[in-house]
Amino acid sequence: MGKTLMIGSCEPYSGKSALVLGIARYLGALEIPFRFGKPLATSLQQDDPSSNLPSPLIDDDVRFIASIIGLEKDKLIHSVDFWSPHTAENRLFNAFLKPGKGFDALKEKLNDSFEGINLLETAGSINEGLLYGLSLVQLAKTFKAKVLLVHLWRDSCSVDPLLAAKDQLGDAFIGVILNAVTPDDLKDIQDNVVPLLIDLGINVFGVMPRSPLLRSVTVEELVSRLNARIICCSDRLELMVETLSIGAMSVNSAMEFFRKRRNMAVVTGADRTDIQLAALEASTQCLILTGAGDPLPQLINRAEELEVPLLKVDSDTLSTVEVIEQAFGHVRLHESVKASYAFRLVEEHCDLKRLFVSLR
Incomplete structure (x- = not known):
């Protein structure tokens, strides 16, 4: 036996x-x-x-x-x-x-x-x-x-x-x-x-x-948990997110902060195009837009060029961040x-x- x-x-x-x-x-x-x-x-x-x-x-x-x-x-x-x-x-x-x-x-x-x-x-x-x-x-x-x-x-x-x-x-x-x-x-x-x-x-x-890798979560998992709408790059949902950043500061501060992070999900308001574009130039695995409004065409075009999924959620920034934080290490x-x-x-x-x- x-x-x-x-x-x-x-x-x-x-x-x-x-x-x-x-x-x-x-x-x-x-x-x-x-x-x-x-x-x-x-x-x-x-x-x-x-x-x-x-x-x-x-x-x-x-x-x-x-x-x-x-x-x-x-x-x-x-x-x-x-x-x-x-x-x-x-x-x-x-x-x-x-x-x-x-x-x-x-x-x-x-x-x-x-x-x-x-x-x-x-x-x-x-x-x-x-x-x-x-x-x-x-x-x-x-x-x-x-x-x-x-x-x-x-x-x-x-x-x-x-x-x-x-x-x-x-x-x-x-x-x-x-x-x-x-x-x-x-x-x-x-x-x-x-x-x-x-x-x-x-x-x-x-x-x-x-x-960080074993604690990470896929973009697809975040889409599911947030009930998010995928604006572009739906074929890149297998990307792994290891860290979370909130784009709520000035664009200069954001760029300096983003450079220190890797494999991020960036959550920011739909009206902060400056932050959104800065995030796309960093190690960003997905960009999550909160609040009213839709992203500008130039943002969508740049996200598609860099193959970074762009997501839109109905919830506010705080609620969105809470859901993402709960996902890390719990998938x-x-x-x-x-x-x-x-x-x-x-x-x-x-x-x-x-x-x-x-x-x-």
Whole structure:
């Protein structure tokens, strides 16, 4: 029977999928057979979330990762249920806390004669999925699995959630990958903090730096979140936005500010043609116009020449900025350029050899 490794986190969007990609590539390079799935799906491409769930139930992240690494369909582990307001409401009103009908199939799958690694990505946080009987702790205990956490590191207060997770998981907890560390702090964390965590019984298998690329969002995602109208360059929506700038200053100040930024989304009023033109000459991935009025023809022509998508929204600048800020670091890893970077990040900063030795 194979071994089951669960990748979890104390909070959503901590970098689980990026780590799974790195682990999958590592196992593939060593020709170690593995299967992959998410017991509780959290993302499904379907028009009506209240409709019947598709069969087989496979999370979008699982499909994407499988396509990137070339994992065969028979190596995909189907989800038991889908985490959403609609499914949660049904469970709540029916006081139903047990896993769904697909749970027996999951049990059978993980307990068969497969000689390899069952790699499972769990829901957003330690407790997410309790209503479905599919939280990280519940799954780890049921399948006697080992758990590796990916944890966002901000400062020493970040240790508290790790200690709480360690207590809840008990012997299932094998360690952590610290993620999103400020690059300038990387060496200090490795030299000074990691030994202290080990003294607390928390094994550290890697320290990964904060990545603007992995936190970035596509122009297409911004169009969707903002319900924006695309004025030009609709074929360039795959561009990645890493930073946000607001064009609300004088044009001279704006030009100096824009030069220091890279891969920006620039939000400015529809009447600020001077700012708009200055933004187009900088590292701008899309220009988002707020307020009344339409852009001048010369702006559209210049945007088309430089292949910079021009978007128009009905919301005010403040509301627009809030939506964009919420998007950074809170989108799924569904772009090949991010996947390629995740491979390198995990390879360079995680000790996967030591991790899998600990699974024996």
